[in-house]
Amino acid sequence: MQQVFTKSMARNIFLGGAAFFLIIYLVLTYDSWQQIPKRDxxxxxxxxxxxxxxxxxxxxxxxxxxxxxxxxxxxxxxxxxxxxxxxxxxxxxxxxxxxxxxxxxxxxxxxxxxxxxxxxxxxxxxxxxxxxxxxxxxxxx
Ligand code: HEC
CATH class of the missing domain: 1.10.760.10 (Cytochrome c-like domain)
Structure with a gap:
């Protein structure tokens, strides 16, 4: 197994993390838009x-x-x-x-x-x- 933390590993963690949290953000935004009309x-x-x-x-x-x-x-x-x-x-x-x-x-x-x-x-x-x-x-x- 590779011991060195390479640039490409760092990039993949960054891109993967960004994509993961973007998806969470979009799901929560969608959920808010579903909930707000029931509440207001x-x-x-x-x-x-x-x-x-x-x-x-x-x-x-x-x-x-x-x-x-x-x-x-x-x-x-x-x-x-x-x-x-x-x-x-x-x-x-x-x-x-x-x-x-x-x-x-x-x-x-x-x-x-x-x-x-x-x-x-x-x-x-x-x-x-x-x-x-x-x-x-x-x-x-
Ligand atoms: C310059 C400040 C000021 C502005 C502007 C103002 N108020 Fe007030 N209002 C007060 C204060 C101070 C009290 C509480 C006074 C006390 O308890 O003797 C109060 C109390 C109230 C209360 C009673 C609240 C309670 O819990 O009993 C209502 C209702 C109210 N205001 C409505 C309004 C509305 C509607 C507007 C806009 C059209 C408005 N006020 C604009 C200062 C203001």
Whole structure:
């Protein structure tokens, strides 16, 4: 048996390893594409959900909040806020801002109309039904 580690052996290990992990990568990517639609139920994005997502995206809510762990850590997680608080609380909360309570962090007043608030709640409800494997792990993010 050859004792010397030749260039061609090194090349074969490199190419074989690269091919092996490329195949694993492709299989896992394919699997993710199979799993995601079952988890995000994008087919349940009604026009209200889409409008609410647009409002949340264009009012920089993630400048302060996180959504499914992504965003800023100034204010509570919004991905699960519908399950924690419910739609009525969320509407009343957004209307009541800023609270002006001394020592508490403040959220701006956005002056949303009733139908805009309904859309935001529809979006937050849809968000709360995404299967994120319970991410983020602490309830308020
Ligand atoms: C300037 C920062 C800021 C922005 C921008 C902001 N928020 Fe907030 N929000 C806060 C803070 C701070 C709190 C928590 C205040 C407290 O607990 O007294 C909060 C709380 C909330 C709550 C209640 C959360 C809970 O767990 O009870 C909801 C719902 C909410 N925000 C929705 C939104 C939405 C929707 C937007 C975008 C339209 C938004 N926020 C934009 C700062 C912000």
């Amino acid at each position: 139920h994008a087919d349940q994005m009604t026009p209200a959900v889409i409008a609410g997502k647009y409002l949340v995206d264009t009012h920089d809510c993630i400048g302060c909040h996180t959504i499914n762990g992504e965003g800023s850590y100034y204010a509570p997680e919004l991905g699960n806020v519908y399950k924690r608080r419910g739609g009525a609380f969320i509407e009343a909360w957004i209307r009541a801002q800023p609270t002006g309570v001394a020592g508490r962090r403040q959220m701006p007043q956005f002056n949303f109309t009733q139908s805009q608030l309904d859309d935001i709640v529809a979006y937050l409800k849809w968000l709360s039904n995404i299967d994120t494997n319970n991410w983020p792990p602490n309830i308020q993010g």
